[in-house]
Amino acid sequence: MLLLHLFVSCVIYSILFVINVNQTLSINMDFKDYIKQLGERVSKLKDQIATEEATKNAFIMPFIQCLGYDVFNPLEVVPEFVADIGLKKGEKVDYAIIKDGGPVILIECKHWGQKLDIHDNQLIRYFNVTKAKFAILTNGVKYRFYTDLVEPNIMDEKPFLEFDIPEIKDAQIEELKKFHKSYFDVSNILSSASELKYTSELKAIISNELKSPSEDFVRFFAKKVYPKTVTSNVLFQFTDLVKKSAHQVISDMITDRLKSAIDKEAETAAAEAPAILPIDVTTDSNTEKQIETTDEEIEAFFVVKSILRTAVDPSRIFYRDAQSYFSIILDDNNRKAICRLYLNGNRKYIGTFDSAKKETKNELMTLDDIYNYTEQLQQTIEIYLSMK
DSSP states (O other), X not given: OHHHHHHHHHHHHHHHHHHHXXXXXXXXXXXXXXXXXXXXXXXXXXXXXXXXXXXXXXXXHHHHHHTTOOTTOTTXXXXXXXXXXXXXXXXXXEEEEEETTEEEEEEEEOOTTXXXXXXXXXXHHHHHTSOOSEEEEEOSSEEEEEOOSSBTTBOOSSOSEEEEXXXXXXXXXXXXGGGSTTTOOHHHHHXXXXXXXXXXXXXXXXXXXXXXXXXXXXXXXXXXHOOSOOOHHHHHHHHHHXXXXXXXXXXXHHHHHHHHHHHHHHHHHHTSOOSOOOSSOOSOHHHHHXXXXXXXXXXXXXXXXXXXXXXXXXXXXXXXEOSSOEEEXXXXXXXXXXXXXXXXXXXXXXXXXXXXXXXXXXXXXXXXGGGGGHHHHHHHHHHHHHOO
16 A cells, blocks of 8 residues: 555656646756756655656656656657567567657666666667667666667667766766757767767776776886886886876866866956955954965865865855965855865965864865865765755
């Protein structure tokens, strides 16, 4: 009875979501907003979804609707689409999106808690016996998009597009938008699918090499700078050096981008009312004159802001300068200190806060060292966001 009630609730909730999407369409809400809204919904509801059917109703039907297709119109979306395989009849894929009377996208669904890796072969069989050009394997949280880049009419083993919808990136949303009913064009998608597929694989390789450099990766760079034979001992020594050097290059690139952003924001701020105010406002004019916000403090502010972009809307992060420290706060509220920076002395420090608002100070050799405290800064934000 409880499962039946949950199932009915999910169906009703899905219909309401669909209605909400249609209403939003009338006010020209951006496609990106639909997807972000659905991602937030998945994060909030997934622990309440106990079955595959509930996953379809609560997460996947709204996803299809976000792509502009009417899930209640069998001329556009066919549930339980028949995909007979040889002598095996009655095989069905969960959904098929129809165009010009035939399937163009197959969607195979699983419960949100299931891993997708073990279900690839099932979708391959469906894909190979239909005329669909694309296939989606999803559990409502993770989405994998496939086509036939390697061999015509045979589904590739690896997806060309993959994302977790609660954490989907803007670039991925732009690629997903190509599957929207209003923009859907097979040749256009295929032209970018190949690049996406190989770019995705290369990014994964590069990411793994930066985290844990392989012997070949280290040897390549060691040979460039080490004048003698690269022995196993030399290779061991260079493994850490290569890893540190790679991270430093990335850090320098980020710093350069931040400096560029600082210059642009400074130009904008000069023409607008200030959005950030100094701390410890006092009637003592002598004290006011002693407070001077330095370029280094502004740069540190943007470093912290960059670290927290994925955790909170950057527009909610402010700074206030005091005589003895530079404070970075949430919502322009002194009671929500994210960190304090002590940059005016010979030695520089960052002060981070725990759940009891106890400050811990650590020395900074350079502003790049602020990145070493990413976890503490994000935990502090999480504490404030959880407060009512």
